[in-house]
Amino acid sequence: xxxxSIILLVIIFCSCSKLKSGNExxxxxxxxxxxxxxxxxxxxSHISQNKKHLKDLDATAVDAFLYHYDGGGNAxxxxxxxxxxFALIPARDTESNIAIMVLDNNFKTKRGISTKSSxxxxxxxxxxxRVFMDLPAGGEVxxxxxxDLSFIFETNEDSLIAIYxxxxxxxxxxxxxxxxxxxxxx
Numbered sequence: 001x002x003x004x005s006i007i008l009l010v011i012i013f014c015s016c017s018k019l020k021s022g023n024e025x026x027x028x029x030x031x032x033x034x035x036x037x038x039x040x041x042x043x044x045s046h047i048s049q050n051k052k053h054l055k056d057l058d059a060t061a062v063d064a065f066l067y068h069y070d071g072g073g074n075a076x077x078x079x080x081x082x083x084x085x086f087a088l089i090p091a092r093d094t095e096s097n098i099a100i101m102v103l104d105n106n107f108k109t110k111r112g113i114s115t116k117s118s119x120x121x122x123x124x125x126x127x128x129x130r131v132f133m134d135l136p137a138g139g140e141v142x143x144x145x146x147x148d149l150s151f152i153f154e155t156n157e158d159s160l161i162a163i164y165x166x167x168x169x170x171x172x173x174x175x176x177x178x179x180x181x182x183x184x185x186x
Contacts, residue, residue: 026080026081026083026085026106028104028106028107028108031086031107032107032108032109032110033102033107033108033109033113033114033149033183033185034109034110034147035147035148035149036148036185036186037100037185038086038100038102038107038185039053040053041053041054041088041097041100042097043097043098043099043100043148043185043186044096044097044098045096045097046090046094046095046096046097047076047088047090047095047097048095050088050097054078056080057078057079057080057085058078058079058080059076059077059078060076060077060079061074061075061076062074062075062076062077062087063075064089065137067087067089067099067101067152067182067184068134068136068137068139068152069089069099070136071092072092073089073090073091073092073093074090075087075088075089075101076088076089076090077103083104084103084104085103085104085107086100086101086102086103086104086107087100087101087103088100088101089101098186099184099185099186100184100185101182101183101184101185102114102115102182102183102184102185103115103182107183109125109147109149111125113125113183114183115179115180115181115182115183116179117179117180118176118177118178118179119131119142119161119173119175119176119177119178119179120176120177122142122151122180123176126144126146126147129142129143129144130142130170130171131153131161131162131170131171131173132169132170132171133164133167133171134152135167138154138155138156139152139153139154139155139156139181140152140153140155140160140161140162140171141153142180148185148186149183149184149185149186150183150184150186151180151183151184152180152181152182152183152184153178153180153181154181155178160174161173161174161175161178162174162175
């Protein structure tokens with residue numbers, strides 16, 4: 001009887017520990033970065049369609065210009081336990097997602113690319129990508145047209161990652177160790 005009680009206590013303790021630890025971490029693996037999607041959240045889907053995937057997250061409306069989108073609409077930052085994860089940008093006056101901004105470096109593509117990946121890492125994955133100035137919003141951008149991803153670098157005149165001979169042409173990369181501020185899924 002004594003050993004049965006000890007076994008029962010161990011089972012209860014382990015069960016409670018699993019429940020507690022399961023609620024403490026966000027399930028990043030369920031949300032891989034892919035063409036047109038962050039896991040089950042897809043470009044073109046309505047925010048209301050994604051409620052089941054967003055239910056444990058806190059949402060905050062912010063100006064879409066924060067993510068270099070103009071037009072006066074809102075973006076919605078989603079966070080988990082105070083950690084900003086991603087943002088959804090719906091088309092103005094609709095719920096239809098036109099962009100997903102991946103902010104947290106724990107989200108990855110199938111090749112392991114994340115917001116922690118350097119330009120050097122990104123170029124190994126796609127050597128044909130080039131860096132351009134993001135003239136309307138400032139900063140610089142690398143776009144993977146094949147996978148509908150843009151890597152956004154928040155730079156200014158004093159911290160450019162490339163040298164430009166023409167503002168409309170790609171720059172020559174000088175700082176291959178730079179990492180993006182976020183990845184935009186378009």
